[in-house]
Amino acid sequence: MEFSKLNEKHLRKLRSMVSEDRFSTGESNLDLHSQDQSRHPPSKPEAVMWPVDRREVSEILSYANEHRIPVTGWGSGTSLEGNPIPVSRGVVLDFTLMNQILSIRESDFQADVEPGVLYRDLNDKLRHSGLFFPPDPGAGATIGGMIANNASGTRTVRYGSTRANVIRLTVVIAGGEILELGSRSSKTASGYDLINCFIGSEGTLGLVVEATVRLRGLPEAFSAVIATFPSVEKAGEAVFEIIRSGLDPAALELLAQECIALINEEKNFALEVSPTLFMEFHGATTGQLEETMEMVREICQAQGCTDFRPGVGRKERDQLWAARHELGEMIVRKHPDRSHTVIDVAVPISAYPEIIALAREESRRIGIPGYTFSHAGDGNLHLVFMGKKGDPEEWVRIEKANERMVKKALEMGGTATGEHGVGLGKRKFMPMEHGASLEWMKKIKALFDPNGILNPGKIF
Amino acid sequence: MEFSKLNEKHLRKLRSMVSEDRFSTGESNLDLHSQDQSRHPPSKPEAVMWPVDRREVSEILSYANEHRIPVTGWGSGTSLEGNPIPVSRGVVLDFTLMNQILSIRESDFQADVEPGVLYRDLNDKLRHSGLFFPPDPGAGATIGGMIANNASGTRTVRYGSTRANVIRLTVVIAGGEILELGSRSSKTASGYDLINCFIGSEGTLGLVVEATVRLRGLPEAFSAVIATFPSVEKAGEAVFEIIRSGLDPAALELLAQECIALINEEKNFALEVSPTLFMEFHGATTGQLEETMEMVREICQAQGCTDFRPGVGRKERDQLWAARHELGEMIVRKHPDRSHTVIDVAVPISAYPEIIALAREESRRIGIPGYTFSHAGDGNLHLVFMGKKGDPEEWVRIEKANERMVKKALEMGGTATGEHGVGLGKRKFMPMEHGASLEWMKKIKALFDPNGILNPGKIF
Numbered sequence: 001m002e003f004s005k006l007n008e009k010h011l012r013k014l015r016s017m018v019s020e021d022r023f024s025t026g027e028s029n030l031d032l033h034s035q036d037q038s039r040h041p042p043s044k045p046e047a048v049m050w051p052v053d054r055r056e057v058s059e060i061l062s063y064a065n066e067h068r069i070p071v072t073g074w075g076s077g078t079s080l081e082g083n084p085i086p087v088s089r090g091v092v093l094d095f096t097l098m099n100q101i102l103s104i105r106e107s108d109f110q111a112d113v114e115p116g117v118l119y120r121d122l123n124d125k126l127r128h129s130g131l132f133f134p135p136d137p138g139a140g141a142t143i144g145g146m147i148a149n150n151a152s153g154t155r156t157v158r159y160g161s162t163r164a165n166v167i168r169l170t171v172v173i174a175g176g177e178i179l180e181l182g183s184r185s186s187k188t189a190s191g192y193d194l195i196n197c198f199i200g201s202e203g204t205l206g207l208v209v210e211a212t213v214r215l216r217g218l219p220e221a222f223s224a225v226i227a228t229f230p231s232v233e234k235a236g237e238a239v240f241e242i243i244r245s246g247l248d249p250a251a252l253e254l255l256a257q258e259c260i261a262l263i264n265e266e267k268n269f270a271l272e273v274s275p276t277l278f279m280e281f282h283g284a285t286t287g288q289l290e291e292t293m294e295m296v297r298e299i300c301q302a303q304g305c306t307d308f309r310p311g312v313g314r315k316e317r318d319q320l321w322a323a324r325h326e327l328g329e330m331i332v333r334k335h336p337d338r339s340h341t342v343i344d345v346a347v348p349i350s351a352y353p354e355i356i357a358l359a360r361e362e363s364r365r366i367g368i369p370g371y372t373f374s375h376a377g378d379g380n381l382h383l384v385f386m387g388k389k390g391d392p393e394e395w396v397r398i399e400k401a402n403e404r405m406v407k408k409a410l411e412m413g414g415t416a417t418g419e420h421g422v423g424l425g426k427r428k429f430m431p432m433e434h435g436a437s438l439e440w441m442k443k444i445k446a447l448f449d450p451n452g453i454l455n456p457g458k459i460f
Numbered sequence: 461m462e463f464s465k466l467n468e469k470h471l472r473k474l475r476s477m478v479s480e481d482r483f484s485t486g487e488s489n490l491d492l493h494s495q496d497q498s499r500h501p502p503s504k505p506e507a508v509m510w511p512v513d514r515r516e517v518s519e520i521l522s523y524a525n526e527h528r529i530p531v532t533g534w535g536s537g538t539s540l541e542g543n544p545i546p547v548s549r550g551v552v553l554d555f556t557l558m559n560q561i562l563s564i565r566e567s568d569f570q571a572d573v574e575p576g577v578l579y580r581d582l583n584d585k586l587r588h589s590g591l592f593f594p595p596d597p598g599a600g601a602t603i604g605g606m607i608a609n610n611a612s613g614t615r616t617v618r619y620g621s622t623r624a625n626v627i628r629l630t631v632v633i634a635g636g637e638i639l640e641l642g643s644r645s646s647k648t649a650s651g652y653d654l655i656n657c658f659i660g661s662e663g664t665l666g667l668v669v670e671a672t673v674r675l676r677g678l679p680e681a682f683s684a685v686i687a688t689f690p691s692v693e694k695a696g697e698a699v700f701e702i703i704r705s706g707l708d709p710a711a712l713e714l715l716a717q718e719c720i721a722l723i724n725e726e727k728n729f730a731l732e733v734s735p736t737l738f739m740e741f742h743g744a745t746t747g748q749l750e751e752t753m754e755m756v757r758e759i760c761q762a763q764g765c766t767d768f769r770p771g772v773g774r775k776e777r778d779q780l781w782a783a784r785h786e787l788g789e790m791i792v793r794k795h796p797d798r799s800h801t802v803i804d805v806a807v808p809i810s811a812y813p814e815i816i817a818l819a820r821e822e823s824r825r826i827g828i829p830g831y832t833f834s835h836a837g838d839g840n841l842h843l844v845f846m847g848k849k850g851d852p853e854e855w856v857r858i859e860k861a862n863e864r865m866v867k868k869a870l871e872m873g874g875t876a877t878g879e880h881g882v883g884l885g886k887r888k889f890m891p892m893e894h895g896a897s898l899e900w901m902k903k904i905k906a907l908f909d910p911n912g913i914l915n916p917g918k919i920f
Contacts, residue, residue, distance in 0.1 A: 012819060026908065076816055086511075105808070105810065106704075107700070107704045107809065107810040108808040108809055108810045109809075110808065130706075149649060150649045150653075151649075152649075153649055156647060157666060161647050161649075163653070164624075175895060176777055178896070179896055179897045179900065180894075180895060180896075180897060181897055183873070183874065183875045184808045184873035184874070185806040185807055185808060185839060185840075185869075185873065185874040185875040186743060186808070186809070186838055186839060186876065187616060187621050187806055187835075187838045187839075187840055187875075187878050187882045188806060188808070188875035188877065188878060189609060189610045189612075189613055189621075189660055189875075189877045189878060189879050189880060189882070189892055190876050190877045190881075190882060190886070190889075190890070190893055190894070191660075191890060191893070191897075191898065191901050191919060192657055192660070192661055192665075192873045192901040192904055192905075192919075193610075193623070193656040193659065194657070194897060194900060194901065194904070195655060195656075196653040196655075196656035196657075197652055197654070197657060198658075200649055200651075200652070200653055201652055205652075217706035238759075240567070244566075244567045246590075246677035259526065267851075283748075283753065284748065284752070285748070287745065287747070287748075287749050288743075288745070288747075291744065291745065292744070333559065346645040346646070346647055346648060347645055348565070348568040348570065348644045348645060348646070349567065349569075349646070350565065350567040350568045378646055378647045379645060379647075380645075380647055392526060400634060409645075413643070413644035413645065414643065414644070414645045414649050415643045415645040415647075415648035415649075415650045417648065417649045417650045418645065418647050418648060418649060419647065419649050420649060421649045421650075422649070422650060422651060426650070429650075430650070430651055433650055433651070434640075434650070434651055435640060436637060436638070436639055437639045437641055437651075437654060438651065440639065440908075441651050441652040441654065443907055444652055444654070444904075444907070445652075447903055447904070447907055459651060459652075
């Protein structure tokens, strides 16, 4: 695609579409919108705009489409695959100011929100209603960003990814047209399901200006468990058995020993430095959970579990999850002279023990600092390698390991990216994963965005 | 669209693509594929073919596309909106012979099936595994037909519609190309979600030749309940309160008094002839369910419930659900000189008491036999009117009632069709429901099926 570089006329016109203080070409604002939390190189936009309503978004997109100006949506920049880096420059639309919770309909288990609402803020607001919005990507994700990336997290094993928790969207497409997708009815068989094309499309098909999300009831009772294993492989077998037994965990995370050591160091925990499962189960009563705990204990012990600690209290549990959520940042802080690649494959759960064993093998043989942790209950594995900046040879080795892992995951019926999206880093795996369907994804892109102005350079 | 009428050359060529006994232009076969279970007038295809594999489906579609021959997929013809009636004639592809359960992977909670597998047969096969495929459309639906219509049923309130239970599809599109969509991984963030465009597209975008479905664990314990109310409106309020309280029913059906009378008559039941809720709750233990039952009882009694009967035994429960599933057929049998329109709106649950009250009002004022029953827990209401055959004035009145109900449901944020699909009967409501998005659905149709050969005349 041929894009226009913004000239004085473009800038003047764009500036006129929003109030003066919501348009910037200042270096610090361009810098702040040039990179996410990945290792992908920054690229500065030519201008940043902060729209406050759908009318502005529509007007900007209509103009940008006519003048072939790239437009990239921006939530909070916490993505991990370069998803919102404006590699073709142009305009970044920062949705920070569209951060209103428009309506909470407790009796329908629904809320209407603007895209800039923080995941955390919605749940804070819901605290006293007994409801929550479950996808749990951690950090300061916005709901718009979560929808763009079909984000998921520790709660996905029970409550699904963002896709399963969004039922209605208002989007603006490249020409500026505003579309309503989905329904507030909990079920419908009316027409084509377009909403799911947009969820997970990383801002390449349209920009979300409003969403209706599903809420769930907070569980009456929970039980958090820490279980320690002699090897990652044994812990992986336990994960498979727990899922296979239908025990329906609300979180089932695996952390290899190097991750536990790091958490101990940073958070002053005194966890045994061994492969560990952090688990949580939800129920209507504490009594209900006791039977579940007994079954989980049996499964873990059959895999040689060396320490099984159920009944972790609320405070310690909250600290554990906070530590789990910060793990990525801890790893980055630990290696200031290195940057990271996150392998993010996911496989059907029966293949989980094999893929986790493979991850350990790669970790051992590559001779580069590696960290294995996993949304294990979903079969979603992260293996973070910290490559030395400016050492191309290390990066070749890391990329080869990534390719081997993805190839293996796809052979097992899995996916190249369980939750971080394609962005820049996973594009090369798309032909291998999707085959002929990839061409049809490109046709969908061309249909909604014929000039390719929306977040160019991503996914494909 | 201009279609070809099948000439001798077409017939010879098509016949050569399958074995002799799997091609027919015989009147009885054409008749059998001319109408579903709706009142929409029959239309005979010009030929019926029974493919046995994806290669045949691909070859047929490629030829049909080239020669502008309409092709309509056929499961078991149990749909209710004329969805598979070949209104432009051409070829019907009957998937009856593609009825293999290809693989059951219990440990992944997944099965791979061909489209002609009956819903019932898959669940029979699963019986001893402790797993089941939950969407419960009743009757003899095939899984291919369920996917085409995004079918749902009594279990949807807990387990979701067909969409929520299908994770991977192989489809053949109009040009004959075979596409793999989705993933066997329980989560993925890789590329555009095309699979959901095809689910619920009523065979207008492509034909399913293989599907991977999600299985669920059979509950260890269940409790079935019958609760009787002084009015449909009061029962509707109880439905709302049960859902709002997060009690998570596995079925929550409302039957108005005329439906209970009919069931008593046909099945020799002795149910009290009052508005009634049939409910079911699932749990891991019987003890778990007792608390739930107490809360349900309190809610029902607060709405003036006159009889609350929990602990319905397995045999009686199975009979109740069988009767519920046959209700549509009972209504048709009861009025041999009449045919039916099913109003199928669904609304957010907080609007349910209002929509059910409206249904009763329409029923009272129209002076035509009407039956109200409902997948109440989903906010999905059925109001069946039995209009006199050959009495156009009655049909005008029925259509006006249908239009009033749909308009009201849409105003409430609901949908024109909760589960029967658009087919022929609900097309006229699509502009009202989808607005500008409808044009984009048409563009998606034109993208995948530029000659419009797949099930022409439906949805739009």
